[in-house]
Amino acid sequence: MQGNIACAEGALAAGCRFFGGYPITPSTEVAEHMAKMMPKVGGVFIQMEDEIASISSIIGASWTGVKAMTATSGPGFSLMMENIGYAAITETPIVIINVQRGGPSTGQPTMSAQGDMMQCRFGSHGDFSIIALTPSTVQEMYELTVKAFNLAEEFRCPVFLMSDETIGHMRERIEIPDSVDVVNRKELEKGKLPYETDADNPVPGFPTFGHGHRVHVTGLTHDARGYPDTTNHKTHSDLVRRLVGKVESKRHEIADYDIAGTDAEIVFLTYGPATRTVRQIMKDSPDLKIGHINLRIVWPFPENVLKEFPNAKVFIVPEMNMGQIGREVARHTPVKVVYLPKLGGDMHTPQDLMEAYDREKALIGGGN
Amino acid sequence: MQGNIACAEGALAAGCRFFGGYPITPSTEVAEHMAKMMPKVGGVFIQMEDEIASISSIIGASWTGVKAMTATSGPGFSLMMENIGYAAITETPIVIINVQRGGPSTGQPTMSAQGDMMQCRFGSHGDFSIIALTPSTVQEMYELTVKAFNLAEEFRCPVFLMSDETIGHMRERIEIPDSVDVVNRKELEKGKLPYETDADNPVPGFPTFGHGHRVHVTGLTHDARGYPDTTNHKTHSDLVRRLVGKVESKRHEIADYDIAGTDAEIVFLTYGPATRTVRQIMKDSPDLKIGHINLRIVWPFPENVLKEFPNAKVFIVPEMNMGQIGREVARHTPVKVVYLPKLGGDMHTPQDLMEAYDREKALIGGGN
Amino acid sequence: MRHEVLFSGFGGQGIILSAVILGRAAAIYDRKYAVQTQVYGPEARGGASMSAVVIDDEQILYPEVSNPDTYVIMSQPGYDKYGAGARDDAFVIYDKDLVFSKPSCRNLPVPATQTAKELTGRTIVANIIMLGAVVRSSGIVSEEAIRKAVLDSVPKGTEDLNLKALNAGFELGAKDSQ
Amino acid sequence: MRHEVLFSGFGGQGIILSAVILGRAAAIYDRKYAVQTQVYGPEARGGASMSAVVIDDEQILYPEVSNPDTYVIMSQPGYDKYGAGARDDAFVIYDKDLVFSKPSCRNLPVPATQTAKELTGRTIVANIIMLGAVVRSSGIVSEEAIRKAVLDSVPKGTEDLNLKALNAGFELGAKDSQ
Amino acid sequence: MKLIIDESRCKGCNLCTLVCPYKIFREGSRLNEKGIVVPEFNGPERCTNCRLQKLYGRRLCGMCQLTCPDQAIKWVEEERFEDMKVVIEY
Amino acid sequence: MKLIIDESRCKGCNLCTLVCPYKIFREGSRLNEKGIVVPEFNGPERCTNCRLQKLYGRRLCGMCQLTCPDQAIKWVEEERFEDMKVVIEY
Amino acid sequence: MPSVSEWYRADRMPHIFCTGCGNGTVLNCTLQAASDMGWEIDDTVFVSGIGCSSRASGYTAADSLHTTHGRALAFATGVKMAHPEFNVVVFTGDGDLSAIGGNHFIHACRRNIDMTVICMNNMIYGMTGGQGSPCTPRGAFSTTTPYGAQEPTFDLAELAVAAGANYVSRWTTYHVKQLTDSIKTGMETPGLSFIETMSQCPTSYGRKNKLRQPLDMIEYLRDHSILISKKRRLEAEGKVIPDTTFAVGEFVRRSRPVMGLKR
Amino acid sequence: MPSVSEWYRADRMPHIFCTGCGNGTVLNCTLQAASDMGWEIDDTVFVSGIGCSSRASGYTAADSLHTTHGRALAFATGVKMAHPEFNVVVFTGDGDLSAIGGNHFIHACRRNIDMTVICMNNMIYGMTGGQGSPCTPRGAFSTTTPYGAQEPTFDLAELAVAAGANYVSRWTTYHVKQLTDSIKTGMETPGLSFIETMSQCPTSYGRKNKLRQPLDMIEYLRDHSILISKKRRLEAEGKVIPDTTFAVGEFVRRSRPVMGLKR
Ligand SMILES: Cc1ncc(C[n+]2csc(CCOP(=O)(O)OP(=O)(O)O)c2C)c(N)n1
Ligand SMILES: Cc1ncc(C[n+]2csc(CCOP(=O)(O)OP(=O)(O)O)c2C)c(N)n1
Ligand code: SF4
Ligand code: SF4
Ligand code: SF4
Ligand code: SF4
Secondary structure, eight states: OBHHHHHHHHHHHHTEEEEEEOOOTTTHHHHHHHHHHHHHHTOEEEEOSSHHHHHHHHHHHHHTTOEEEEEEOHHHHHHTHHHHHHHHHHTOOEEEEEEEEEOSTTBEEEEEOOTTHHHHHHOSSSOOOOEEEOOOSHHHHHHHHHHHHHHHHHHOSEEEEEEEHHHHHOEEOOOOOSOOOOOOOOBOOTTSOTTOOBTTBOSOOBOOTTTTOOOEEESBOBOTTSOBOOSOHHHHHHHHHHHHHHHHTTHHHHOOEEEEOTTOSEEEEEOTHHHHHHHHHHHHOTTSOEEEEEESEEESOOGGGGGGOTTOSEEEEEESSSSSHHHHHHHHOSSEEEEEEOOSSOOOOHHHHHHHHHHHHHHHOSOO | OBHHHHHHHHHHHHTEEEEEEOOOTTTHHHHHHHHHHHHHHTOEEEEOSSHHHHHHHHHHHHHTTOEEEEEEOHHHHHHTHHHHHHHHHHTOOEEEEEEEEEOSTTBEEEEEOOTTHHHHHHOSSSOOOOEEEOOOSHHHHHHHHHHHHHHHHHHOSEEEEEEEHHHHHOEEOOOOOSOOOOOOOOBOOTTSOTTOOBTTBOSOOBOOTTTTOOOEEESBOBOTTSOBOOSOHHHHHHHHHHHHHHHHTTHHHHOOEEEEOTTOSEEEEEOTHHHHHHHHHHHHOTTSOEEEEEESEEESOOGGGGGGOTTOSEEEEEESSSSSHHHHHHHHOSSEEEEEEOOSSOOOOHHHHHHHHHHHHHHHOSOO | OOEEEEEEEETTSOHHHHHHHHHHIIIIISOOEEEEEEEEOSSSSSSEEEEEEEEESSOOOSOSOSSOSEEEEOSHHHHHHTGGGOOTTOEEEEETTTOOSOOSSEEEEEOHHHHHHHHHSSSTTHHHHHHHHHHHHHOSSOHHHHHHHHHHHSOTTOHHHHHHHHHHHHHHHHSOOO | OOEEEEEEEETTSOHHHHHHHHHHIIIIISOOEEEEEEEEOSSSSSSEEEEEEEEESSOOSSOSOSSOSEEEEOSHHHHHHTGGGOOTTOEEEEETTTOOSOOSSEEEEEOHHHHHHHHHSSSTTHHHHHHHHHHHHHOSSOHHHHHHHHHHHSOTTOHHHHHHHHHHHHHHHHSOOO | OEEEEOTTTOOOOOHHHHHOTTOOEEOOOOBOTTSOBOOEESSGGGOHHHHHHHHHTSOSOOHHHHHOTTSOEEEEOOOGGGGGGOOOOO | OEEEEOTTTOOOOOHHHHHOTTOOEEOOOOBOTTSOBOOEESSGGGOHHHHHHHHHTSOSOOHHHHHOTTSOEEEEOOOGGGGGGOOOOO | OOOGGGGBOGGGOSOSOOTTOTHHHHHHHHHHHHHHHTOOGGGEEEEEOSSTGGGGGGGBSSEEEEOSTTOHHHHHHHHHHHOTTSEEEEEEEHIIIIITTHHHHHHHHHHTBSOEEEEEEOSSBTTTTOBOOTTSOTTOOBTTBTTOOOSOOOOHHHHHHHHTOSEEEEEETTOHHHHHHHHHHHHHSSSOEEEEEEOOOIIIIIHHTTOOSHHHHHHHHHHHEEEHHHHHHHHHTTOOOOTTOEEEEEEEEOOOOOBSOOO | OOOGGGGBOGGGOSOSOOTTOTHHHHHHHHHHHHHHHTOOGGGEEEEEOSSTGGGGGGGBSSEEEEOSTTOHHHHHHHHHHHOTTSEEEEEEEHIIIIIITHHHHHHHHHHTBSOEEEEEEOSSBTTTTOBOOTTSOTTOOBTTBTTOOOSOOOOHHHHHHHHTOSEEEEEETTOHHHHHHHHHHHHHSSSOEEEEEEOOOIIIIIHHTTOOSHHHHHHHHHHHEEEHHHHHHHHHTTOOOOTTOEEEEEEEEOOOOOBSOOO
8 A cells, every 4th residue: 555545544544534635746645545535434525726725624624523634745835834823823633744755845846855844843933833743654654644633633733744755655565453543522611611721731622613612713812712812911922832832741742752772872863764774774783783763753852762862972863854853852962963864855775874873883983 | 213114224225126015914014115115216016915926026026137025924924935945946036024923823913023933944845044134123124134135145045034023113213324235146157057056156146037048947956057857866965955055054154143241151142122131131230240142143043153152051042932043052052041932922021031140040059 | 311101092092103203203303212112902993002112312222111201191991001000200191081090190181182172173183182291291302303203203284283283282281290 | 585676667658557566466465565666757758767666575674676686677768777787686677669778687678568559559558568577587476466466456447458468478578588 | 662872882983874864863072981972863763763663573774783883773672651752754 | 841750859649640731640650769659741742831831931831830749840951852852732 | 593683792892893994884784694594603604814804703603713814715615515504604805805815715706615705895904004905996095005006906796706606796885785685695595605895994995095084985985886787788888987986786696506505 | 030949948858748748739839929929039038837837938948937836927927027028928737827826817817917828728737647627627537536526617718807817818729820829919918918728638637538649639629619709609699508618719808907018
C-alpha cells in the first residue's frame, strides 16, 4: 500500500467523515482516495477552490461535530497559515496532512523534503501551539494519522501529519488492525460556558453546532462565553497562555519516540525517512555504539528525551532541510549539535550517516 | 509624525515607486499615506483585492525595475507566506512592512504585539533566508525603512520591517534628512546568465524586464539560466544553500545594534518598544549595572553580539510574544535565558523590567 | 519636566485627534519632546477610546503614560476606567454633560458637548472645546501653539468652526478649577 | 536476501506502474517484504522517469536502491543515467527499440515496444512485456505472483490485453540472456 | 400596545423620523447620559400599529422597528387606562 | 519551399493528419529512436503553401504548422533542383 | 416557533455599529425573515467573515461562526456540506465578499450551495476606517482614494448571476419590507440565494462623501436606486441610465442543480 | 519586427507537453498573433501561474514570469501597472485561473487592465494528474470525481463579461485560425481581453473519459462547439441546446474605462 493511501485509510478508521482539499503533488493521492471512499462510508468529499477554502471548509465541518481533515504540500500549506491560527484560537479539532516536497516556492514539486517543520509550528501569526507527527513507514502513515485525529480531539488544536514525498509515495505492506482506538468529540457539558476552563482542565468541552449551545465562535480574542473582548489585556494574555500551555505543558505526555543506545556518545536524532537509515546502519554495524532518538512527534518538542543520553557528546540531526528541528535540540542542550542537511530530494543514505559518525568519532577521539 | 507615516515617508525617500496593499489595522496608515503621495511622485499606488494579490503585484512591479513594497499586519501577513517564498527563490527585491498586532488569528486587531517574529523567518515552506528590521522609535520607522530598501537591493531577498502597533501608531517628532543614502538596482551584466553566481558574488545582477535579458523567472528550482531543473539534486541543493548562505554568511556585516553596559551580569536583549523601557530604567537607575542589547536587525540573528558580554550570567529577553527571539538567544549561548513575555497589547513597563532585574539579581546574589 | 496627559471618552468623540493636536502643539510649536499613543476598540464608535500624550523637555524614552498629571475625560465609562484612579495632585477636566462622578482631586467640569451643540448645532467639536479648556487651565502648552496645531489638524473648511470652539474652550477653562 | 530492481524510461511508459506491480507481486503474493519508491519529473510525459523496488526476506529499513542488481530500462537517457553505471554482476534488461547502447554486464535486449505495437496495435503495454521478460529471466518473483499482481493493477477491461503482453514478455524472457 | 424608544439602545440616528409614514418621530433636543439626542414622539397616537395591532392580530406597519438599526424601537403593552385615547388619523 | 517534420520534436499525436485540408499527412508506421511513430507525407506536393508561398509572398494555409503542438512542422528552403517538380492539384 | 425577538442575542446588545449604520437594519430584516420562515434557532447557523457587517452573526441567538476576512462562504460550505439539515445564512460586507472573498463568492454561487448570502454593501471598508472597496463608486472619496476612486466597480448581483446562483436580488436599507420579503424568498429557494443590500456607512463613507448624516445616506440610497424591471425597459428603449444609479429588485430566480440540499 | 519563429525560446524546445496536448497549439496561435501585431519581443512580458498550460510562458523568447498557482493575474497587474509600456500576455489554465485564481480573474476583469489573458481550458488539472476542475463537465470522470463530476461548472467567458472585461471570446484548439485572429483582436482592444481556448488534455482528461487519443479529443471539441451567434439565435427561438455544447465566438467587445493603458 502507498503511504498516502495508508494515511487516508487511517483517517477513515479514526472516524474522519469530511475531507475538503485541493490537489497538489505529492499529497494528491490522499484526496483521490478520499474521493473514492467517502461516498462509501457516508462521508463528504469536497474539492474546494483552493487551500484556503479547503481548511476553511474543514473547520466549518468540524463545528458541526464531524471529524475533518485536509491534505496538502508546501505551497498549499503556506496558504493555510491564516486559518491554522483561526483553528487554534477557536480550538477547532482538525487534522492537516502535509506531504512535504522541495521548497521554497514551487521548488521541486516531485521531490522529497522536510522543509516545513518550523513552518508548521510558527507559520501563522501570533502565539499558539500545535502538535506535529512524523511517520517513517507506511505503517506509521496509517497509525499516526489515527493518532493525529485522537490528539486533535483531546487537545482541540490543529494537528499535523508532517510526512514527505518519500514516505507518502513509498509502497510497502502494512497491517491494518481490525479496530483502532478512537477518541471522540467531548461535548460541552450543559450549563458550562463555551470556553470555560480551569487550570486542571485547560481544554474546554466542545459546543457542537445544533446541540443547543448557541455558541458564538470567533477568531477575535474572546472571553469564556466566546464573546469578543479585544482590548482587555488579561483576557488576551490568559487566552494565549492557555492555547500555548494546554499543549506545551503536556509535552512529555504527548511525546512519542523510540530510543536506542542510551549509553552512546554519538546520538542521532531523526524523524521521518532518516530514521530508517539510522536503523539500517545500526543493523549493518551492530558493533558501533550509536545512540538513536526517533521522534514520531516533533512538536511539542519533548526535550527531556535528550537527558536519556547522559554520555552524549554530540547529537547529529539529519534532516531534509537546512536544520530546523536541530535548532530545537540546540536550544535545549549544551551538548554539541551537528546539523546534517540533505537537500535536493534524496533521503540520507547509510554512507551519509556513517561519514558523519566517523567524523564526529574522530573529533571525540578515544576507543569505540 | 506618526510611525506609520514615517515608514511611508522613508519608503518614498528610498525610492519606492510602487505600493500594492490591502487595508488592515494597525498598518493601514502606511497604505493611506502612499495613496496620497504616490501620484505626487509619479509612482503607483494600487489597492489590491487581498494580501496575496498585494505581494504578487509588488513582485511583478519589482521585475520591471521599480522599488516596490507592501504593508500589512498579522492576518494579511499569513496570507503572504506563499509568495514570500516565491520572492526568495526568484530573488526579487521587495520590502514588506508588518505592523504587528495581537494574534493568533483576528485576535486583538487594535492592540500591539510582536507575535510574528518567527513567522517572518519561517512562515513560508522550504528553506531560505530573509532580513528583518525592528524599529523602536518613529525616527527609526523612517530610517530602517530606507535601510530595508537598501538591503533588499543588496541581497535580493524579501526584507521585512517588523514593527508593531505601539511604534506604528505612536507620534513623535522626527528629523527627516535632506537626502538619504540609497542603493539602487544592480543590473545584470550583459553576457552573464540571469542566475550566474560564484562564491564571492552570491547575489546575481538583476535582469530587469524590458532590458533585453529575455529572462525566464520561475518559482521552480532553476539553473543559472533561470530554467526549471526540478529533479536535479545538486541544482536544488546549491540553490537553497545559496539562498540561505547569501544572507546568513553575512549576518555579522548586516547586523545593526547598540550595546551598553558590556560588563554587566544581567543583560537585557530587546528590539522594538522594550528597547525604550530598558533605556528608561537605565536612565532612572544609573547606578544599576544593566547590560543592554538593542537589535535593529533581528534576522539574520547576529549571535556574536552575545559574546560582547563576557560577564553575562543571564540574558533577559522581554518580548511582546511568548518568547520568540529568546529561543534564538538560547540556541547560541550556554548562559541562562529568561523569557519575559508580555501579552495583551501593552509594552513592557519599567516596573516589569525592574522586577525581572531584581529577581535575577537575587538569584545571582552578590553585590551590585 | 515630564507631563502625562490622558484623554478618554467614547469612540467617535475625537479623543485621539485631541491628543494628536496637543502633541503637535508641544512638539512642533513649543519645540518640546512629545509622544502620543492610544488605545481604541475595533469599533469606530461606541467603544471606549483612550489616548495620551507625554510632553517633556528631554527625549522621551518610555512613551506610555503611567501616572498622568492631567486627565481630559468625556464619558462616564472613561472616567470610571481612568479618571477615578487619578493621583491626588492630578488635574481632571471633564465634560459635565457626560461624566456624572465627581473627582476628588483638582478638577474642572466643562459643559463641552452642550456648548458645542449651542455654538455650532453639532456636538462634533466638543473635543476642541475641551482642548481649549485644558490648555488655558493647565498651561501645558502655549495657547499660540495649540491654535496653530488645531489649524493644522482639522479638515479644510472647518477652521473657523474649530477656532470658535477652541476660543470657547479657553473661556470655559478660564473659570477657576475646583 | 535483498534485491534491488530499478526501472527507468520516459514518463508515460508506465515505469512507475511496473515497479508497483513487481512490488505487489513480491509483498502480497510471494509474502516477502517489498518497498517501492520512485523519481519522476513534474511532467506527465517526456521527462525521465525512474522507479525502484527493494525486495527482501527481512523487514526493509533503508528503502532506496543504492546498488541495484536488476535494471529494466526503456529509454536511452534512462540507460545513460542509470544502466550505464550497473555493477558487473548486475542484470540489465532493456527495450532494444529504444536503447542503443550495449551493457557490459549480463543483459537481455527485448523488443518490447515493437512487440506491443504488433501484438495490440498500441505501445502502451510495452512495460508489461518488459515485466514478463524480467520475471522469467531473473525469477525475482514467481510468475504466478506477477500474473495476479498485473490483474490487480490494470484498468478493468484491459485484463486480457495485459495478460497477453505479460505472456509475450515471459517468452521473450525465456530467450537466453547474454 | 404602545411604542417606546429604548434610550439605552438608541444612538440618535433619526432614521425613524424618515421612515414612519405617520411621521410620529421627530428630532429630539435633549442630550441624554451618553451624549445622545434621542428622537421624540410627535402624535404617536397616529400610529396604526400601536392602535390596531391587537385588533387585527398582526403587525400593520412596523417600518420604524424594522429600520431602527439599534433595535431601540419596541411595542409594549399599555396600561389599561390608556385604552380611551385611541385616535386614528390619516 | 518544402514542408518537413522535425523528428526530434514530433511526439506523434497525428493532429496534422486531421487538420491539413489537402490531407498530405498520414499516420506513420515506423518507430523512431524515442519510440515515436512520426506521421508520413502523402503527396506533399499537393500543399499549396509549399508551392505558392514564395510566389504570393505570404503564408497561404499553415494549418498544420499552427496546430502542431510540438512545433515540429516547418517550411524550409528547397534545394534548387527540386524546382522542376512543382505540381499543383486541387 | 421562536418569536423574532428571540432571534437576537440579548446579552450582547447594544451592538457596536455606529449611529445610523445600516447593518442593524439588515440584521432586523434577516431575523424577521428567519422568524417568518418558522425556522428553529437550533437548526440555524449564521456564518460571517470580518468587517462591521460581519459582526452581525454575533448578535443572533443561533450558533454562529465569525470567521476570517473573506472566507465566510468557504467555512459555510463546510458547515452546510457536512450537515445539510442546517439552515445556513451568511452575513458579509462588500469588502469581505467581493475583495478578499471574491473567489469563494463565485465558487459558492457556482456550486449553488443551498444557503442564503446577505451582503451589506456600504461601498467601503467600514471596520478599518474607510478605505475604498471594489464597490466604491468611481469618483467617490475614501482614505485610499484621496483623489476620487478610479477603478471600475463590480456589479455583485450580475456577478452572482453569471457565477450560477439560483436566486439573486438587490435592495437597500430604505426598502426594509421588500428586503425582508426578498430574504425570505431567498431562504425558500433551493440553492444559493444572494441578496445584496445597499447600506449606509455614515461614519466612513458618508464622512468622506458629504453624506455625513445617516438620513442623508439613506436618502441617497433611496434616490439612486431604480427598479430592475424599469431599468431593463429603459435600456431596451435605448435610454441612458446615469451610472450612479443601481438596479434593485429580483435579478434571477431559477432552478439549476443544487448542492447541500436538506436530505 | 521579429519573425514568428524568433518568438519561441529555441534552447528550451522541445517542450514538456504530452503528445497531442493542446497547449502547444495555443502557444503557436499566441505567438503568431504577437508576431502579426508587430510587437517587439523586448517590449513584451508573458506571465503565467502553475499548471501544464502555465509552462507556456517559458517557451517564449520574451521576458517571462512563471509565478505561483493562481496568481498570474495579480503578478501581471503589478507588471502592467508599474510599466504600462509593456505588452502583457497571461497564459493560464482552467484550474489556475478559475479555481485558485478566481478572485484575481474577476478583479483583473473588473479593473479592465490592458492585457491579454489566454486560458487553456482543458476541463481538468493536467499537471497534477487529472483531478476535476471547476470546468470539468458534469458527469465527466477524473481522479477526484471517480463517480462522475457532480458540481455545476463555470462558464468562464460569461464570468469575464459580468466582471467587466472589454473583450471576451472563446475558441478551441481546432479553430486555430479563428483563435489566432481572436487573440490578435484581443491584443488590439484596450482593456482586459479574455480569450478562452477549449483545449485537449489527452493524458489526464482523455484517458478518464474515453478520449485517449489526441485526435478523439480534438474532434470532441470541434463537435461540441456551437457559434455563439447561432446559440443565441436558437435560444431566442426557444430551442434546447444540449448542455454538453459550449458557445464559441466573440462574447463581448466594448470600451469600458481601462487601467494600465500605455502612456
Ligand atoms: C486577511 C485580512 N486582511 C485584512 C483585514 C482587515 N479588515 C478587517 S475588516 C476589513 C474590511 C471590511 O470591509 P467590508 O467587508 O466591506 O465590511 P464593513 O466593515 O464595511 O461592513 C478589512 C480590510 C483582516 N481582518 N484580515
Ligand atoms: C498553492 C498550490 N496548490 C496546488 C498546486 C498544485 N498544482 C499545480 S498545477 C495544478 C492544477 C493545474 O491545472 P490547470 O491550471 O487547469 O492547468 P493544466 O495543468 O490542466 O494545464 C495544481 C493543483 C500548486 N502548485 N500550488
Ligand atoms: S432609528 Fe432607532 S437608533 Fe435611530 S434615532 Fe430612531 S430609535 Fe434611535
Ligand atoms: S501534429 Fe506535430 S507532433 Fe503531432 S504528429 Fe504531426 S508533426 Fe508530429
Ligand atoms: S464604520 Fe460604517 S459600517 Fe462600520 S459600524 Fe460604523 S457606520 Fe456601520
Ligand atoms: S497532462 Fe494534459 S495538459 Fe498536461 S501536458 Fe499532458 S496533455 Fe497537456
